[in-house]
Amino acid sequence: MKMRIGIDGNILDLTPVEKARLKGLWAEAKWMFDFYECLFDGREFIVPSLKQGKEVTPLQLEHYAYRLGSFFSKPIVFLLPDAPRYQRVRYAERGLFYFMPDKEYARLPFLYAGKKISDRARAKRLTPAAQYLLLSHLQLESLDGKTLSEISSSVPQSYLTVSRAVTVLEEVGLGYSDRFGKTKVFHFKFVGKELWKKAQPYLASPVLTVRYFDTFDGSGIIGGINALAHYSHLNPEEMQTLVLDRNLVPEDNGLEDGRYRIEVWKYPPIGGGPWVDRLSLALSLQENKDERVQKEVELMIDAIWSTE
Numbered sequence: 001m002k003m004r005i006g007i008d009g010n011i012l013d014l015t016p017v018e019k020a021r022l023k024g025l026w027a028e029a030k031w032m033f034d035f036y037e038c039l040f041d042g043r044e045f046i047v048p049s050l051k052q053g054k055e056v057t058p059l060q061l062e063h064y065a066y067r068l069g070s071f072f073s074k075p076i077v078f079l080l081p082d083a084p085r086y087q088r089v090r091y092a093e094r095g096l097f098y099f100m101p102d103k104e105y106a107r108l109p110f111l112y113a114g115k116k117i118s119d120r121a122r123a124k125r126l127t128p129a130a131q132y133l134l135l136s137h138l139q140l141e142s143l144d145g146k147t148l149s150e151i152s153s154s155v156p157q158s159y160l161t162v163s164r165a166v167t168v169l170e171e172v173g174l175g176y177s178d179r180f181g182k183t184k185v186f187h188f189k190f191v192g193k194e195l196w197k198k199a200q201p202y203l204a205s206p207v208l209t210v211r212y213f214d215t216f217d218g219s220g221i222i223g224g225i226n227a228l229a230h231y232s233h234l235n236p237e238e239m240q241t242l243v244l245d246r247n248l249v250p251e252d253n254g255l256e257d258g259r260y261r262i263e264v265w266k267y268p269p270i271g272g273g274p275w276v277d278r279l280s281l282a283l284s285l286q287e288n289k290d291e292r293v294q295k296e297v298e299l300m301i302d303a304i305w306s307t308e
Contacts, residue, residue: 073149212258
């Protein structure tokens with residue numbers, strides 16, 4: 001039976017998911033939830049409604065969200081009974097989306113971020129997630145012609161993050177999407193080096209912050225001049241530049257120089273190798289005024305498409 005719920009002045013129609021589409025879903029999920037689907041502002045998502053008398057922790061919901069998202073290949077928004085503020089905070093900390101219609105509580109950022117482009121400012125630069133998709137496509141694996149679910153399986157990003165990133169790429173004119181029934185397939189408008197050149201006005205350095213240390217006991221991915229030396233004929237320098245996750249950077253000691261230059265990036269380097277990827281490296285060095293450095297950066301980029 002259909003359900004209607006009101007959230008922030010919007011009426012959402014929830015339609016039961018057909019039984020045939022639940023074939024293959026594990027038994028515990030069926031025991032815990034009733035399943036609905038919803039279309040709002042052109043966005044489709046699955047709504048697992050917690051059955052009366054059932055209880056679930058935020059950690060368990062996180063596991064359900066991951067598995068159900070993989071099963072349905074759509075965003076998951078839980079329909080839950082009212083909960084106190086501290087519980088809603090715990091849901092948010094685990095990245096969960098939900099309705100609590102009794103009090104009209106909802107955490108639906110992807111819905112409100114998805115309003116019509118004419119109703120909000122268009123993107124002027126790529127977000128870190130959109131830049132990651134673009135550079136991954138250019139260097140690692142083609143994402144052209146893939147569904148959003150397939151893209152999410154190819155990169156370390158959730159379905160929701162991929163959906164937002166694709167929207168940004170479309171808004172700046174670098175891509176477009178086709179729909180085949182309920183499936184959305186993304187395409188880049190340009191190929192190879194032409195795509196890289198068209199993207200230039202929308203790209204930014206991946207570097208978020210820089211810190212310096214005289215001693216450093218950890219490890220990281222090599223960036224900066226020494227990464228460029230690996231990709232080119234430039235000589236390495238004594239100072240080592242390492243790219244680290246922000247959670248692994250030691251406490252700032254206030255140095256303005258040192259033997260180690262630690263960069264915290266807005267997104268992880270692509271490819272997982274010992275050196276940062278070439279295109280992200282080029283963007284990280286774009287403010288370097290040394291003509292030798294910029295010449296080697298140019299040669300490094302040209303080498304990516306030397307076989308075209």
